[in-house]
Amino acid sequence: MPACCGVIGYRGREAILPMKSIAILLLVCTGLARPALAAPADTLEQRAATLHQSAIVLDTHLDTPMLFARPDWRIGDRHSFDADFSQVDYPRMLEGGLDGGFWVIYTPQGERTVAGNRAARDFGLKRLVEIREMVAANADRFEIALSADDAARIKKAGKRIVYISMENASPLASDPSLLSAYYALGLRMLGLVHSANDDFADSSTNPGGPEFNGLSDKGRALVAEANRLGLIIDLSHASDAVFDQVVELSKTPVVLSHTASAALNAHPRNIDDARLRKLAATGGVIQVNSVNQFLIKVPKNGERDAEFDRFFAIIEDGAALTVEKRKQAMRLYREIEAKYPAPQATFEDYMKHMLHILEVAGPEHVGLGADWDGGGGVSGMIDVASLPKITERLLREGYSEAQIKGVLGGNLLRVMRAVEAARQP
Ligand SMILES: [Zn+2]
Known part of the structure; x- marks a missing residue:
């Protein structure tokens, strides 16, 4: 059943199929499923x-x-x-x-x-x-x-x-x-x-x-x-x-x-x-x-907003955002979230x-x-x-x-x- 196996192999679907569905599909694909189990499409x-x-x-x-x-x-x-x-x-x-x-x-x-x-x-x-x-x-x-x-x-x-x-x-x-x-x-x-x-x-x-x-x-x-x-x-x-x-x-x-x-x-x-x-x-x-x-x-928080202005100033200039600057921005982001949780x-x-x-x-x-x-x-x-x-x-x-x-x-x-x-x- 290539179509069925194709479904499992597709990354986009794999991500949202629960384990139970995957197990059932595997059984169907390998021919091990009993007829009673073979209704995954439903x-x-x-x-x-x-x-x-x-x-x-x-x-x-x-x-x-x-x-x-x-x-x-x-x-x-x-x-x-x-x-x-x-x-x-x-x-x-x-x-x-x-x-x-x-x-x-x-x-x-x-x-x-x-x-x-x-x-x-x-x-x-x-x-x-x-x-x-x-x-x-x-x-x-x-x-x-x-x-x-x-x-x-x-x-x-x-x-x-x-x-x-x-x-x-x-x-x-x-x-x-x-x-x-x-x-x-x-x-x-x-x-x-x-x-x-x-x-x-x-x-x-x-x-x-x-x-x-x-x-x-x-x-x-x-x-x-x-x-x-x-x-x-x-x-x-x-x-x-x-x-x-x-x-x-x-x-x-x-x-x-x-x-x-x-x-x-x-x-x-x-x-x-x-x-x-x-x-x-x-x-x-x-x-x-x-x-x-x-x-x-x-809730409005002026201090948090001011800190985020600093953060955006770093990340908005894409051409200047080197790996080092990006890491610096990530650190700042986490600091702000920890200091002023919203x-x-x-x-x-x-x-x-x-x-x-x-x-x-x-x-x-x-x-x-x-x-x-x-x-x-x-x-x-x-x-x-x-x-x-x-x-x-x-x-x-x-x-x-x-x-x-x-x-x-x-x-x-x-x-x-x-x-x-x-x-x-
Ligand atoms: Zn917009």
């Missing part, structure tokens, strides 16, 4: 494993490109969160059945001056090139995806899917017409803003509050241009007013690429139930985030958000956007190798296989198709 774990591997599994917010500039970091090697904080690499994608997703051009918001805009422009283009270089250097394992249909084709070819997205439109501040150049080079999703206001939109977490009460005129023009080009608009990080305005303005459904529920934790980065319903009513999708302080209440979210906390959002928005409007390599990861799901747990849990909750396939990637691809159909080149 166990929930087995169904979950098969479903997870057959689905197109996409995450809409992979911050992994931040690591591409690290001198000793290669996507083909297996890393671990404990050793270098990373959460996504090729071996762990295989193990967790993650087919790919949106790899992010994240640009920290700098000064909104001529010089600051130029710096953002250079930063964004460099990151875009780094993503393309990663794919070029690993062409047997990764491929740039440009359309919704590319996802199935690339998966079938045995490669991982690389859509490109932008988080924070500040690289376009000095020249929004650059967006068409980004599109030509593979950009397919545009996040308007990050933690502070930019020229286009208010952020949900801007220290000084709103500036435009939503979008600026430049932001409205950018939304129209994204619609015209065929880019998905991402409203994670945008203020509620921006959300309301873009949902009205955009000709196509929008995505929250990495956002959690405000009903469960009233953090400004999260979205409330009324807006979730609005998102669903307009055909959009929310991809559930796993960042600790978005999932659970974490509540830590678990896999159950993540699932609470996902199940709530599923109930409010409906299973056709939910997906995965756990903020890997950007602050996501919880106890019990610290990297992408653990993703099959979500599929198993959703099956256990009674969601159908079709609904779960939607959550794993199908819902997002539906939005992408709608955006492609509305393109007016």
Whole structure:
């Protein structure tokens, strides 16, 4: 029974099969099983494993490109969160059945001056090139995806899917017409803003509050241009007013690429139930985030935050992050956690958000956007190798296989198709 033995041999499934199932499968494969035992395909774990591997599994917010500039970091090697904080690499994608997703051009918001805009422009283009270089250097394992249909084709070819997205439109501040150049080079999703206001939109977490009460005129023009080009608009990080305005303005459904529920934790980065319903009513999708302080209440601690600023200052400059500096950062991280312990979210906390959002928005409007390599990861799901747990849990909750396939990637691809159909080149 080669197919059966193939199941056991597959790393991605092996990781989530309990010992009992493996034992039964071995008996079946070696012909030792009695007929009464030969029904492993009916166990929930087995169904979950098969479903997870057959689905197109996409995450809409992979911050992994931040690591591409690290001198000793290669996507083909297996890393671990404990050793270098990373959460996504090729071996762990295989193990967790993650087919790919949106790899992010994240640009920290700098000064909104001529010089600051130029710096953002250079930063964004460099990151875009780094993503393309990663794919070029690993062409047997990764491929740039440009359309919704590319996802199935690339998966079938045995490669991982690389859509490109932008988080924070500040690289376009000095020249929004650059967006068409980004599109030509593979950009397919545009996040308007990050933690502070930019020229286009208010952020949900801007220290000084709103500036435009939503979008600026430049932001409205950018939304129209994204619609015209065929880019998905991402409203994670945008203020509620921006959300309301873009949902009205955009000709196509929008995505929250990495956002959690405000009903469960009233953090400004999260979205409330009324807006979730609005998102669903307009055909959009929310991809559930796993960042600790978005999932659970974490009391403000200025000293801890200041220490973490020091830590981020070390790790954010990827090109300068030598092995020695990384070790220094790891030491600092452990010191801070020991000195200022904070509540830590678990896999159950993540699932609470996902199940709530599923109930409010409906299973056709939910997906995965756990903020890997950007602050996501919880106890019990610290990297992408653990993703099959979500599929198993959703099956256990009674969601159908079709609904779960939607959550794993199908819902997002539906939005992408709608955006492609509305393109007016
Ligand atoms: Zn983010």
